[in-house]
Amino acid sequence: MGWQKALNALIGRSAELTRLAAVLDSAAAGLAGVALIGGDAGIGKTRLVTELAERAEAAGFAVLVGQCAELGDALPYLPLADALRGAPAELRAEIEARPILGRLLPGGVDLGAETASALTQQQLFGSMLGFLATRPVLLILEDLHWADRSTRDLLVFLSRMLQTERVCLVGTYRTDDLHRRHPLRRVLAELKRLPSVTAVELSPLGPDEMADHLSELGGTDPQVISEVVDRAEGNPFYAEELLEAVTDGCSMSDGLADLLLSRVEPLSDAAQRVLRTAAVAGRRVDHALLQEASGLDDLAFEDAMREIVSQGLLRPDGEYGYAFRHALLQEVVYTDLLPGERTRMHSEFARLLTAREGAAAELAYHYLAGHDLAEAMSASVEAGRRAERLGAPAEAHRHFEQALGLWDRVPDAERRAGTDRVRLAMRTAAAAADMGDNHRAIAQLRELPPTAETRERLAYYLYDSDDVPAAVAAAEEAVAAAAPGTAVLARALATLARTLIPTARDAEIGPLAERALEIAGDTGARDAQKSAMITLASCAEYDGDPGRAGELFGAAAAQESGDLAVDLRAIFQHARLTFEHGSMAEAAVIAERGVRLAEDSGLSWSTFGTDLRFLQLLIHYTAGDWVRARREGSGFGVRVGTNHEAILSSFALYVEVAMGLPEVDERLTWVRPFWSDSLVVYMSRALAAEHALWNGAPALALDHVTAVLDALDPAYMGNIRIGAVGLWALAELGRTDGADELLARARGPVRPGMGAEGHAWLARAEAEWHRAHGRADVGAWRAAVEAFDYGFVYETARSRWRLAEALLVSGDHAAALEEWRRAVRVAASLGARPLGDALADLGRRARFPAAESEAPSGAASGTGPGDASGGAFGGVAGSVAGAAAGSGSGAAEGRETRDGTRGRTPAGSRPGALTGREREVLTLVAEGLANREIGERLFIAQKTVSVHVSNILGKLGVSSRTQAAAVARREGLL
Incomplete structure (x- = not known):
């Protein structure tokens, strides 16, 4: 038949195929992509993806094709199940290794226990993502206008999370079926904003292309072809039907529906009966089921099917079934039934x-x-x-x-x-909450009788919706209504304790959780028991008893509650507390167990799954295993489209900023649009501030710090670290204004039982505060080194860098050299290029022996951050050294200034010796501008600016830009 011949050539779609092939080629190179193909019914979407599938197979891709059906809204994941069912043999093992995917296959649904985890959808999504990452895959989902809600959610998830996998995801949909309120409209609008998504709209073919298409189908009469082209209006399927009608001696005056029915009417009564029965089944139907439903015996059924297939109305589909040639045909036949x-x-x-x-x-x-x-x-x-x-x-x-x-x-x-109405309504509410509609869940629960169970669930969802007062009231009702000594009471008590955490009723939380723990132990309510233990551990931690908190978190993490969300939450909290108190090796083991549990259950991308992966990255980053940390960070994609993705992307900045990698600027560019979210701001702008400092832009760094502090609750522990970074920026700028406020902000969250890292960052903040005030305090920097030396390899080395500067200022050259060497070795082993550059610059200025050979690779030559941001002394060491040298006091004996002289200003270095251009440069240096910015302002090259700055420092007899600015102000040079 003509429709079969049409597969031999693809006419009029070369531009669209080229765009799709580009997405496929990018996927082959390791950059996943999504293509959405829209067009009217019969316009050629399936023909186009068939051509793409052939190219993909030739390129070594596994091709999976799934079809939505008109009753797909009732059947969850129908196209995914269809695609997995037709997977090549080499992928079967990968499917079987993920039991939740196997449930989608025929006979694979495991009904399991009566209650289901709310994380099941996240498990399935995570498992599908892992499955697709195993090899190059082209996944085609056809007729998305009929997709169920869960399939649409999966499409969004994969479109956002696929990054470096060799995966090409293609979806087709009918544009003429998308009415104004169609649920796919919102999804398409969301996806088309993503950089990884290519949208292809198929327009009608032109007259010449239609004529070629009809000729390919076997049309030979020019007049007939011309009439068909005029009637078909660029729709290939309509054209095929019109040509078929003329070939069969029918009229072209009918519409498409009449044309399709005219193809059915010549069939025998038995064949028409079978075709109508198939239309009731849907787009596809099983052979045996269709025969039974038609009521025909074997011979009559086979004759009818042979007739239908020969007319191109149904085609064999799979091993034991049939499918309508086109969905429009099935719709027309079904609609024609009485x-x-x-x-x-x-x-x-x-x-x-x-x-x-x-x-x-x-x-x-x-x-x-x-x-x-x-x-x-x-x-x-x-x-x-x-x-x-x-x-x-x-x-x-x-x-x-x-x-x-x-x-x-x-x-x-x-x-x-098999249940009463209240329990069924509670399951309905739970399903609403699981699909992200807490408001609907709350509304449905409020309509139910106020039993202990309904009020406890209501409190749970109200708390998750941030309505704390209503949640507390509902939880108190649940406790009052629960029978003594029951599992329901244990859950109500645990939920009440949880809802009270944000309130001022701190004294009640512990006793409630203890009571919940006792009753849960007696009744076997493991979920309530674990929840109560986590709440008690959090209270102990807040009250300054980390030992007790660790015991409770550890006990909770060791138990299985039957709820994966609670299990992962307990492991995360245990690993976090262990990490924060400096037990790196133990924290790594705990976090690895949590990550493995998340991976095995398909929950790597759930909330606690991603939290555990970030914590694992942070542990390796802290312990100095940057190879693993960077590998883990690479899993968080650069191309982001939501707040959650921006948070994940920000995780990778820890290592990338510390290593000075070029990916930092690209990642920050993608994350910047989401700086309205407080967590994104904290994660990314704090690291953007460090990036700016390493690149000689302290004013920009201070802007980042200010934005972070504006977004944070003053009681948040992150204020300590951000305050320290802000004080670093102030020291580089030579400013004391705001230093006291930043130190106070850093001290604000300090409380009993605070972890080792919190104390270390506080010590850093104290030392940076001294730098901002022009003091190189050896004791403060030694305290920072000792505080970070619990196992934070990188921060210990960074603190040694500043300690070496302070020791140089104090005159202890030998001790400075020893601290410098230790820092250099660590920077080299980590690949911490910005720190390595700063250390190399310090070594050159201090004339340390073998400075060039000991500097990290790439740091011994070229210009380090000191030249761009105020010298390796960062303003403090230089300020003190320069002041002592200028005074001629005995304290300067044994100290070396940048030109190697001891304790005195070189001849000819009085301020008045500056040239006019050097005064212009000095003025801009005092404003805090980096070399690049000064060059842009004065229209001179950045390298020329660097030469001027070096000359200025030499003539003024100082070691840093900060000290140069101070001398300039004192001497009236600005």
């Missing part, structure tokens, strides 16, 4: 599927269409349960709500549902 025919056929399919233990969602669809409300309600409840276990909360909610809507119209509803 109401009574539809009802009877749906009832017959429901009966046959029940006997075959078919999909509950499909059963519910056919029972409803067949007007059997009792069976429809039973099937809807079962479909909701199965959807829960598949990680499809939106579909579970839809089926449960459908069952509740039928409840009053069905006699003996409780027996048919």
Whole structure:
């Protein structure tokens, strides 16, 4: 037939195919991409992706194709199940290694326990992401306009999270089906804003292209081809049907629906009966099921099928089924059925599927269409349960709500549902919460009788919605209504303790959690027991008892609650506390266990899964294993489109900024649009401040610090570190104004039981405060070194850098050399280029022996950050050394200035010796401008600015830009 010949050539779509091939080529090179292909029905979307699939297979890609169906809204993940079912043999092992994906295959649904984890959808999403990352894959999802909510959510997740995987994801949809409120519209609008998404809209073919297409189909009469081109209006499928009609001697005056039906009418009665039965089944149908539903014997059925297939109306699909040649054909045949025919056929399919233990969602669809409300309600409840276990909360909610809507119209509803109405309504609310609609869950729970169970769940969802007063009130109602000594009371107490954490009722939290812990232990309520232990541990930590907190977190982490979210939360908190108190090796083991649990359960991208991965990165970063830290950070993509992705991307900045990698600027560019989010600001702008300092822009760094502090609660522990970075920037600028305020901000969150890292950053802040005031305090810097020496390799080396500067100022050259050498070795082993450059500059200025050979690779030559940001002495050491040298006091004996003289200003270095250009440069230096900015202001090269700055420092007899500015102000040179 003509439609089969059409596969031999792709006409009029070369530009669109080129764009799709570019996405495929990028995926092959390790840059995942998404293509969304839209167009009217029959415009050629499937033909285009068929051509792309052939190219992908030739390039070594595994090709997976999934098809949505018109009843797909009732069947969760239908196109994904379809794609996995048709996966090549070499991918079967990868599917089997992920049990949750295996549930989507025929016979693979494991009903499991009565209750399902709220993380099931995240498990499925994470498992699918891991599965796609195993090898080059082209995943095609067709007819997304019929996709269920969970499939749409999966599409968004994969589009956002696929980054460096060799994956090309392609989706097709009908534009003429997208009415104003169609749920796919919002998804498409969101996805098309992503940089990884290529949108392709198929417009009608031009007259010449249509003529070529018809010729390829076998058209030979120019007049017929011309008439078909005029009628088809650029739609290839319509053109094929028109040409077929003319070939069969029919008229071209009918519309597309009439044309399609005219193809059906010449069929025998038996063939028409089979085709109409197939239309009721949907786009695809199983061979045996279709035969049974048609009521024909083997021979008659085979004859009918041979007739239908020969006419190109149905085509063999898979090993045991058939599919309509085009979805439009199925729609037209179904619509042409009389109401009574539809009802009877749906009832017959429901009966046959029940006997075959078919999909509950499909059963519910056919029972409803067949007007059997009792069976429809039973099937809807079962479909909701199965959807829960598949990680499809939106579909579970839809089926449960459908069952509740039928409840009053069905006699003996409780027996048919296998549960009472209140429990079914609670499951409906839980499904609403799991799909992210807490407001709907809260509204549904408020309509239920105020029992202990309903109030406890209401309190839980209210707390998650940040309505703390209402959550506390609901939790108190739950405790009051619960029977003594029951698991329900244990859960209510644990939830009440949790809801009180943000309130002023601190004294009640501990006793409530203790009581919950006791009752949970007696009743076996493991979820309540673990929740209470975590709350108690948090209270102990806040009260300054880290030992007790560690015991409780450890005990909670060692138990399995049956709720993966709670289990991961406990492991994370245990690893975090252990890390913060300096036990690096133990923290690494705990975090690794949590990461492994998240990976094995498909939850690497869940909230606590990503938190654990970041904590693991931070532990390796802190302990000095930057190879692993960078490898873990590379998993957090650069191309971001949401706050959550921006947070994940910011994690990688720790290592990238410290190593001075070129990726930093690109990552910050992508993250910048999300600086309205406080956590993104804290994560990324704090590191952007350090990046600016390393690159000679202290004023910019101070802007970043100010923005971070404005976004943080003063009680947040991160204020300590941010305050220290801000004081570093002030010291580089030679400013004391604001230093006291920054130190006070850093001291604000200090409390009993604070971890080792908090104390270390506070010591750094104190030392930087002295630098900002022009003092090189050896004691303060030695305290910072000792505080970080609990295992924070990089920060210990950074503090040794400043300690070496302070020791030089104090005259202890030998001790300075020893600290410098130790810092150099660490910087070299880590690959910390910015620190290495600063140390190399310090070594040159101090005339340390073998400075060039001991500096890290790439740091011994060229200009270090000292030349751009105020010298390696960073303003403090230079200030003190310069002042002592200028005074001629005995304290200057044994100290070396940048030109190697001891204790005195070189001849000719009086301020008056500056040239006019040097005075201009000095004025801008005093304003805090970096060399690049000075060059732009004065229209001279950056290298020329560097020469002027070096001359200025030499003539003034100082070692830093900060001291030069101070001397200039004192001498009236500005």
